[in-house]
Amino acid sequence: SLRNAFRLSHKLSSRSGAQSLFITPSGGEQSVFQGDSFFVSCSSSATNVQRVMWTGPEGQQITDYKGRIHVEDGQSGHKGVDLVFENITRKDRGKYTCSANVDGVEESQSFELFVNKRLDFQDTPPIQYLEEGFSSELHCNVEGDPVPKINWRVRDRKITPG
Numbered sequence: 001s002l003r004n005a006f007r008l009s010h011k012l013s014s015r016s017g018a019q020s021l022f023i024t025p026s027g028g029e030q031s032v033f034q035g036d037s038f039f040v041s042c043s044s045s046a047t048n049v050q051r052v053m054w055t056g057p058e059g060q061q062i063t064d065y066k067g068r069i070h071v072e073d074g075q076s077g078h079k080g081v082d083l084v085f086e087n088i089t090r091k092d093r094g095k096y097t098c099s100a101n102v103d104g105v106e107e108s109q110s111f112e113l114f115v116n117k118r119l120d121f122q123d124t125p126p127i128q129y130l131e132e133g134f135s136s137e138l139h140c141n142v143e144g145d146p147v148p149k150i151n152w153r154v155r156d157r158k159i160t161p162g
Contacts, residue, residue, distance in 0.1 A: 039084045
């Protein structure tokens with residue numbers, strides 16, 4: 001289950017003192033690969049928690065309990081809501097915000113979702129034969145996001161172009 005994949009806790013401060021709304025995993029940025037599944041919990045340790053909700057990058061409320069991106073009741077019942085992503089696409093990138101009324105005060109926490117593209121070796125033969133004593137070319141065509149840096153090595157020594 002995705003719910004057990006991440007159990008971190010991070011309390012952030014606000015201008016009125018200690019904020020009681022948590023996002024786990026913690027941190028302002030989450031980086032995942034295209035096609036992965038992932039979830040983020042939003043909860044509070046306060047006694048009076050109301051209207052816990054997630055909004056997406058376009059400001060839209062995420063209220064569906066089914067679908068590729070949906071919400072589920074959190075581990076703490078009415079005090080939390082999990083945001084679940086399945087088969088993440090590049091279009092899912094952006095800022096997601098959890099908001100709630102906690103003890104009569106509106107609070108919110110956000111994170112930025114970055115979606116990376118896995119390395120894809122295109123038109124690169126896995127086995128390439130070279131003739132000893134002759135000049136040859138090895139081909140490596142790779143795509144990814146962020147753009148990959150390609151290094152060539154022979155017997156664990158880096159080859160510099162030249």
